[in-house]
Amino acid sequence: MRGFLVLALALAGCVPRAVNERIGALEARVAALEAGGAGSGSAPARADDSLVRAQFMQAEAEVAAGDTVAARQTLQGILDANPDPRVEQRIRQYMGELSVVGQPAGSLADSTEAWVQGEADWSEGRHLVVFFETWCPHCRRELPMVDDRLGGRDASAVLLTRLTRDATVESVQEFLTTNDVQEPVAYVRQDVADRFGIQGIPAAAVVEDGVIIWRGHPAALEGELLDRVLPAL
Numbered sequence: 001m002r003g004f005l006v007l008a009l010a011l012a013g014c015v016p017r018a019v020n021e022r023i024g025a026l027e028a029r030v031a032a033l034e035a036g037g038a039g040s041g042s043a044p045a046r047a048d049d050s051l052v053r054a055q056f057m058q059a060e061a062e063v064a065a066g067d068t069v070a071a072r073q074t075l076q077g078i079l080d081a082n083p084d085p086r087v088e089q090r091i092r093q094y095m096g097e098l099s100v101v102g103q104p105a106g107s108l109a110d111s112t113e114a115w116v117q118g119e120a121d122w123s124e125g126r127h128l129v130v131f132f133e134t135w136c137p138h139c140r141r142e143l144p145m146v147d148d149r150l151g152g153r154d155a156s157a158v159l160l161t162r163l164t165r166d167a168t169v170e171s172v173q174e175f176l177t178t179n180d181v182q183e184p185v186a187y188v189r190q191d192v193a194d195r196f197g198i199q200g201i202p203a204a205a206v207v208e209d210g211v212i213i214w215r216g217h218p219a220a221l222e223g224e225l226l227d228r229v230l231p232a233l
Contacts, residue, residue: 052078052087059094063216064225068098093199097215100197105129105207111192113163116172118184120158122207128157128230130218131193131203134175135166139202142218144179149221153230155206156183163187206230 055078062071075095079088108122120127130146132139146157159181161167167187176185196205197215204218206229214229221230 052084056091060220063098063214064223064228066228068101072098096197096199097203100195100205100212100215103195103212105205105210105212106192106195108158108186108188108192111189113187113189114169116161116169116185116187117176120156120184120186122158123210126155126206126208126230128155128221129196129205129207130157130159131196131198131201132159132161133164133167133201134161134171136201140175140179142202143181145218146181146183149218149226149230152232154233155230159183159185160188160192161185162190 055074059071059074062068062074072095075091075098078091105122108120122129128146128150130143132143134140143159146159150157161172163169172185175181196203196212202218204216204221205212206214214225
C-alpha cells in the first residue's frame with residue numbers, strides 16, 4: 001500500500017484543502033498499519049508495486065526525451081494491467097496532461113481578467129507558464145525557483161492564477177513581494193486552465209510560438225527535460 005501511496009502523492013501537486021485533509025488522514029492510516037506489522041488489520045504488500053513504479057519511471061523518461069506518444073502508451077499499459085485504483089485516477093490525469101502537448105495555447109490577452117504585475121504575450125518565443133494559487137504550500141515553494149530555472153535560458157515566464165475570495169489583488173501582491181517574484185502575473189479565466197488540462201496546482205507548461213510543447217509539474221523541470229524544453233542560450 002505504501003508504494004502506491006508514495007507514487008500517487010509524487011504525481012499530485014496542490015489540490016483543494018479538503019483533499020489535502022483526506023490525504024493526511026490516509027497517510028496516518030498507512031503509518032498505523034505499518035506500525036502494526038502483519039497483524040489482521042494490515043494490508044499486505046502487492047507483488048506488482050515495483051513493476052508499476054518501474055513502468056511509471058519509464059514513462060517519465062520518455063516524456064523527458066520528448067516522446068509523449070510513447071509515454072502515453074506506457075501509461076496505458078499500466079491501466080490495461082488492471083492497476084490499483086488508488087493510482088489509476090492520477091495516471092489518467094497525467095495522460096490528460098500529455099494530451100495537450102502540441103495543442104495551441106490560445107490567446108492569453110483574450111482570456112486575461114487582469115494583470116497583477118507586468119504583461120506577457122506567448123504567441124512568439126518560448127515561455128515557462130506556471131499556474132498557482134497563494135494558499136497552496138507547494139506553489140509557495142516552487143514560484144521562487146522560477147528565476148533559477150530560467151537562468152541562462154532563452155525563455156521568459158508568465159505566472160497565472162485565479163481571482164477568488166482567497167486570492168484578492170492585495171493578497172497576491174503581498175505574496176509576490178514577500179517571495180520576491182518578478183515575473184508577469186495575471187488573473188485568467190477558467191478556459192485557460194481547460195486548454196492546459198489543469199486539474200491540480202502548481203502546474204507548469206512550456207509554450208513555444210503559441211503552442212504547448214510540454215506540460216507537467218514545475219518540480220519535474222530539471223536535467224534532460226529542462227535542457228530540452230528550455231534550452232540554454
